[in-house]
Amino acid sequence: SPSDPDLVERARAAKEKLGDKVFVLGHHYQRDEVIQFADVTGDSFKLARDAAARPEAEYIVFCGVHFMAESADILTSDDQKVVLPDLAAGCSMADMATAEQVAECWDVLTEAGIAEQVVPVSYMNSSADIKAFTGKHGGTICTSSNAKRALEWAFEQGEKVLFLPDQHLGRNTAVRDMGMSLDDCVVYNPHKPNGGLTAERLRDAKMILWRGHCSVHGRFSLESVEDVRARIPGVNVLVHPECKHEVVAAADHVGSTEHIIKTLEAAPAGSKWAIGTELNLVRRLANRFAAEDKEIVFLDKTVCFCSTMNRIDLPHLVWALESLAEGNLVNRIEVDRETEQFAKLALERMLALP
Ligand code: 13P
Numbered sequence: 001s002p003s004d005p006d007l008v009e010r011a012r013a014a015k016e017k018l019g020d021k022v023f024v025l026g027h028h029y030q031r032d033e034v035i036q037f038a039d040v041t042g043d044s045f046k047l048a049r050d051a052a053a054r055p056e057a058e059y060i061v062f063c064g065v066h067f068m069a070e071s072a073d074i075l076t077s078d079d080q081k082v083v084l085p086d087l088a089a090g091c092s093m094a095d096m097a098t099a100e101q102v103a104e105c106w107d108v109l110t111e112a113g114i115a116e117q118v119v120p121v122s123y124m125n126s127s128a129d130i131k132a133f134t135g136k137h138g139g140t141i142c143t144s145s146n147a148k149r150a151l152e153w154a155f156e157q158g159e160k161v162l163f164l165p166d167q168h169l170g171r172n173t174a175v176r177d178m179g180m181s182l183d184d185c186v187v188y189n190p191h192k193p194n195g196g197l198t199a200e201r202l203r204d205a206k207m208i209l210w211r212g213h214c215s216v217h218g219r220f221s222l223e224s225v226e227d228v229r230a231r232i233p234g235v236n237v238l239v240h241p242e243c244k245h246e247v248v249a250a251a252d253h254v255g256s257t258e259h260i261i262k263t264l265e266a267a268p269a270g271s272k273w274a275i276g277t278e279l280n281l282v283r284r285l286a287n288r289f290a291a292e293d294k295e296i297v298f299l300d301k302t303v304c305f306c307s308t309m310n311r312i313d314l315p316h317l318v319w320a321l322e323s324l325a326e327g328n329l330v331n332r333i334e335v336d337r338e339t340e341q342f343a344k345l346a347l348e349r350m351l352a353l354p
């Protein structure tokens with residue numbers, strides 16, 4: 001959508017006034033009107049690393065969702081302030097695992113006699129509390145770009161993995177990249193007594209998957225893949241690993257948002273692609289690569305934005321930047337010290353993965 005020229009000018013002016021004091025990070029799912037002001041764009045791994053590499057910036061304005069801003073706060077120094085332009089930009093997947101539920105799950109694993117063998121691996125898309133739990137119990141964080149390496153590391157530390165909170169990324173990585181079978185995976189349902197699992201089933205499993213998912217990627221189905229293959233002969237299907245297992249199994253390529261972009265950059269002219277991820281990104285890629293004669297379509301017929309990513313719009317960004325330029329610190333995301341200490345341990349294990 002075309003940006004309001006007045007707001008564009010205000011954002012530019014506020015950013016100029018702030019100079020090196022501000023650093024703006026933009027996740028690939030952000031709107032065009034916001035992404036134009038990002039100093040760097042990236043997937044969640046790249047943004048975590050980039051946030052940590054800007055010690056001179058007093059303000060990190062995070063155009064993304066809450067868990068990303070929390071992670072940036074954890075990885076930056078105490079005097080750097082992380083700002084999320086709209087506090088309502090959460091993530092429904094991250095909300096599917098609360099600290100209380102995860103503590104209860106650990107009790108269930110303890111009662112089944114397996115907690116000692118279990119290493120938690122938590123997807124970046126989780127609250128700081130869950131990251132702290134992960135750090136405390138010897139586990140690591142992962143993103144969609146390093147999930148395989150995180151699982152390899154975890155299986156060197158223990159015999160089983162508790163994967164939080166995205167069952168799909170956990171299952172897809174275990175089966176597609178680690179050669180496990182679907183039977184090696186069980187799903188722990190936090191809304192059922194004992195997760196809906198018997199102690200015996202837990203003892204047999206290698207991967208204990210939390211019952212969480214992304215509602216945006218959950219919209220893609222096997223039917224969407226079959227439809228697009230029928231409609232566009234020769235199409236390459238490229239999807240994000242938050243998609244269901246059957247979708248990932250039917251796709252030609254799977255990867256993080258950054259991987260999706262790199263794959264399309266390397267694709268030959270004349271190639272055709274159907275992309276299974278958030279729509280702001282797919283539209284931007286379709287426009288960008290049209291000039292290079294690469295045909296890019298959205299995998300599904302229905303519209304599929306991430307509504308919380310979309311909460312960060314140009315008016316919110318302008319408000320945040322102008323407030324900072326006037327010396328008002330607004331919408332700061334700050335993780336408490338104890339949580340930060342353990343969450344940092346888990347995030348640093350991820351950053352140290354080979
Ligand atoms: P990546 O950008 O790391 O692939 O993650 C996608 C996502 O869902 C972020 O919320």
Ligand code: SF4
Nearest residue numbers: 091092093214216306
């Ligand atoms: Fe969360 Fe899915 Fe939106 Fe990513 S796309 S922020 S996982 S709801």
